[in-house]
Amino acid sequence: MLKPKIFGARSKDPRQLSLDLGIAYLRLPSRPPSPPGPPTGRIEDPVFFAHLLAEGDAASVSDRIIDIRYQYGLQGRPRPPRVLHISLYAAGPYAKLSAETLARLKQGAETIRARPFKVTFDRVTSFERGGDMASAIVLLCSDGKDELTELHNAFGPALEKVGLRRNGSRLRFKPHLTLLYDRKVIPETPLDEPITITVRDFALIHSLYGHTQYDVLGRWPLNG
Template identity: 40%
Template sequence: MRSRKFDETVKSNLFLAVVPERETALQAVEIGRRISAEHGLSRNVRPHQLMHVSLNGVGAYPHLPEDVVFTACEAMSNVRAMPFEVTFDRVMSFANGYARPLVLAGGVRSEEMMDLHVQLAKEMWSAGLTFSYNPRFKPHMTLLYDEASVPERELAEPVRWMVREFVLIHSLVGRGEYEYLGRWPLLG
C-alpha cells in the first residue's frame, strides 16, 4: 500500500480544531478498532490523543513559524461563539485518492460548527493569514486512513460531546505528535 502524499520539507503543520474529551476520544478509537476488524482494514486506528475535528488549516511549514503562530493567536482571540454539542452518528470512508480516511460524521450538519468555521476563516483573512473556507464543510473525526473503503452506516450509539473551546494545534509531521499552541474558550 502506498503511503499518503508526503512533502519531506514539511515538518510543522498548523491547524485550528476542536478536540473531544478523553472519554469521547477513547470511544472513537474503540469504534475505529471495531470497524477496522469487521472490514479487514490494514491500518491502525489513530491514538486517542490525536482525535480532533479540523476547522481551518493555518499552513504547512519546514519549521514552526513563530510570527504566524503569534498572528493566528491574536486573530483567534476575536472569535465569539457559545458552547455547543457535537453529535457524530455515522461512520464512513471519504473518497480521497488512494488513502481513504475512515471517519465519524453527523447525518445532520452542525450549524454551530459551520458558524465557527466561518468565523475562524474571517478572522484569519482579516489578519492576513492563509485561510480555508468551504461552504460544503463536513465536520468529521478521522479514525484512520486505509486503501479499502467502508460504506456509510449509522452507529448504534452516537459519539457526543460538548465543545467548550477550540485550539491551535502544531502537528509535528512524521512524529505523530501534537502540541497545543493556543486555546480559546467558547463563551458567546
C-alpha cells in the same frame, strides 16, 4: 494561555496532512520583510485550528474504533486517543508561517466567540484520496454540523481583522473525525449507536509530519 504541549505517539502516519491542510497558507499583506519565522519545522508540517477531543470523549471514540475495525474487517491502525480531533481551519505549512503570523493567528483566535455545543456522529464512511493512498475512515455528523460550520466560518473574518489574508483557494468544509486509514472503502453507513461529544474549546496545532505528534500552540475556550 496554556504552555505548548506535545501529544501523541511517534508512529509514522503522514496521511492526516491531506485532510488537515487542504487549503493554501495565510500570509501578511505585502510590506518589508517581517522578522524570521520559527527556527525549526519542516515545510510539510501543517498548522491548523481544531477541536481536540476531551479525554473522556476520546476514550469513548477509541472504544468504538475497535468495534468499527472488527465490523468492517479493517486492518489500519487506530489514531491514538490523544490526537483525535475535528479539524476547523488550516493556516498552512509551519515553515512558511513567520513568528509574526503565528502571533496574529493567536490574536485572531482570541476574538472568536461561540458557546459550547454537542456533536453527534451518526455515520461512518471513507474519504477516498486516489492513487495508492489508503482511504481515511471517518465519522460524519448530523447534529452539531451547523455549529461546527459556523465555528469554521468565524475564522476567516477574525483573521482578516488582524491582517492575515488567504493566499489561494480553500476546500469546502466537511466536518469529520478521522479514525484510521485503510485500503478498504466503506460506503456511507449509519452507526448502530451514534457517538455524542461536547465541543468546549479549540486549539492551534502544529502537527509534526509523519509522527502522529501534535504541538499545541494555544487553546481557547468556547465561552461566547
